[in-house]
Amino acid sequence: MKISYYPGCTLKSKARNFEDSALASLAALGFEVTELERWNCCGALFSLTTDDLLHQLAPVRVLIRAQQAGAGKVTTLCSQCYNTLARANRLMREDEEKRNTLNQFMTEEPDYHGQVEVVHFLQLLRDEIGWERIRAALKRPLTGLKVAPFYGCMLLRPKEVGIDSPVKPSILMDFIAALGATPTDFAAAEECCGAYQVLAAPEAGLKRTRRVVEAARASGVDALVLSCPLCEYNIGKQQQELAAPGGALPVFYFSQLLAVALGAAEESCRFDLNAAGARELLEERGLIAAAARK
Amino acid sequence: MSVFIPLGVLDDAVIRKIAEISGENAGRCMQCGTCSAVCPMVESMQPSVRQLMLLLQHGQSGAALEASTAWTCAACHTCLVRCPRGIDIPRVMEAIRQMVLRENLDRINPRGIPAETLAAVPPIALVAAFRKLTA
Ligand code: SF4
Ligand code: SF4
Ligand code: SF4
Ligand code: SF4
Numbered sequence: 001m002k003i004s005y006y007p008g009c010t011l012k013s014k015a016r017n018f019e020d021s022a023l024a025s026l027a028a029l030g031f032e033v034t035e036l037e038r039w040n041c042c043g044a045l046f047s048l049t050t051d052d053l054l055h056q057l058a059p060v061r062v063l064i065r066a067q068q069a070g071a072g073k074v075t076t077l078c079s080q081c082y083n084t085l086a087r088a089n090r091l092m093r094e095d096e097e098k099r100n101t102l103n104q105f106m107t108e109e110p111d112y113h114g115q116v117e118v119v120h121f122l123q124l125l126r127d128e129i130g131w132e133r134i135r136a137a138l139k140r141p142l143t144g145l146k147v148a149p150f151y152g153c154m155l156l157r158p159k160e161v162g163i164d165s166p167v168k169p170s171i172l173m174d175f176i177a178a179l180g181a182t183p184t185d186f187a188a189a190e191e192c193c194g195a196y197q198v199l200a201a202p203e204a205g206l207k208r209t210r211r212v213v214e215a216a217r218a219s220g221v222d223a224l225v226l227s228c229p230l231c232e233y234n235i236g237k238q239q240q241e242l243a244a245p246g247g248a249l250p251v252f253y254f255s256q257l258l259a260v261a262l263g264a265a266e267e268s269c270r271f272d273l274n275a276a277g278a279r280e281l282l283e284e285r286g287l288i289a290a291a292a293r294k
Numbered sequence: 295m296s297v298f299i300p301l302g303v304l305d306d307a308v309i310r311k312i313a314e315i316s317g318e319n320a321g322r323c324m325q326c327g328t329c330s331a332v333c334p335m336v337e338s339m340q341p342s343v344r345q346l347m348l349l350l351q352h353g354q355s356g357a358a359l360e361a362s363t364a365w366t367c368a369a370c371h372t373c374l375v376r377c378p379r380g381i382d383i384p385r386v387m388e389a390i391r392q393m394v395l396r397e398n399l400d401r402i403n404p405r406g407i408p409a410e411t412l413a414a415v416p417p418i419a420l421v422a423a424f425r426k427l428t429a
Binding site for chain 1: 314315316317334335337338365366368369370371372374375382384385387388389392401402407411414415416417418419420421422423425426427
């Protein structure tokens with residue numbers, strides 16, 4: 001079955017490290033996805049109003065692009081894109097009245113009924129590729145690295161689109177274990193990073209950053225992995241606002257650690273785009289060559 | 295903060311308006327406080343999520359719209375997963391925001407964002423903030 005890949009705007013700009021490492025990992029695993037030829041921003045957040053369908057047009061158009069590409073599934077890396085597309089898809093599948101209204105509005109598009117399935121990249125790894133195949137393909141197991149998952153919100157909630165249990169998920173722990181690292185749970189793994197409030201209520205957002213970083217430190221983790229460019233900004237880059245003692249807690253996109261463990265070319269990881277501490281940690285553990293540093 | 299509970303017949307106009315916008319019935323809240331207990335933003339909100347639901351149930355729409363609660367909500371959906379009454383609280387928050395935003399009153403000024411911040415944040419932060427906080 002053909003699988004389309006929907007990147008979303010942030011993966012093509014600030015989060016090249018997320019996209020490049022993920023695509024390099026798929027290549028190393030011999031698994032193929034095809035980027036959509038045309039796509040638009042999904043809108044970042046699913047509209048929670050029921051009396052206005054305007055904000056559903058963007059994600060539904062993306063789904064139509066995947067259908068036109070002949071794909072059975074469309075996959076995303078950004079948790080928010082995933083959530084927005086998956087919820088819009090459910091709307092098109094389940095709400096006949098809204099589906100008809102939207103289809104009638106977009107006369108320039110073919111009708112869409114939710115035929116395409118929206119899957120997050122982690123679901124591809126778990127369900128299509130499988131942890132065993134990943135384990136078998138490891139070139140550089142991340143032995144001894146204590147890694148904690150930061151799920152954030154959009155991978156898990158609401159439960160109709162969650163890729164795992166909304167209260168007791170394990171997918172990222174299993175992923176970390178498959179890389180040969182030591183999966184380490186911590187108290188704030190399913191909490192919110194503060195999301196867009198970083199712009200509107202930055203002090204409230206920073207309290208989130210502090211809470212998550214302190215909880216992770218309390219569990220003695222070496223690094224966090226996550227799946228959302230906004231989480232990465234709020235939990236990774238915003239640490240510089242905290243002036244926390246003990247230096248930065250490294251934050252990675254899950255795909256970066258996957259690429260390292262699979263022995264993919266280091267350029268694909270683009271650690272230069274990460275917040276402080278990420279690249280240094282891997283060098284210190286001998287997982288990437290220190291010589292490559294500029 | 296102390297919550298003002300009026301005597302007499304409860305006014306359900308705002309509850310009906312919220313249901314119209316979001317499909318959610320805030321009148322079903324039983325004031326258990328679970329939402330406030332799990333909300334990651336609650337310490338920055340005034341009043342709390344539970345208290346906001348109470349304001350709505352008592353028709354205090356002015357206070358509910360002015361309160362920082364819906365504007366500090368990050369739409370994280372933690373409360374939705376935990377509410378024992380199964381209320382989609384994030385939709386209630388969205389409806390409150392929409393009642394203000396639909397009057398063309400933005401709650402974030404794009405021109406007021408410092409240039410360094412604009413250069414640093416991922417596009418997703420801007421798109422999300424403008425989606426939630428502008429008309
Ligand atoms: S959710 Fe974000 S990264 Fe995804 S397309 Fe939309 S704004 Fe861009
Ligand atoms: S943690 Fe934050 S950015 Fe990440 S999914 Fe949640 S609200 Fe979104
Ligand atoms: S968790 Fe639900 S029932 Fe309990 S106070 Fe909050 S909204 Fe009301
Ligand atoms: S959705 Fe809003 S109100 Fe509910 S827990 Fe999250 S921040 Fe709090």
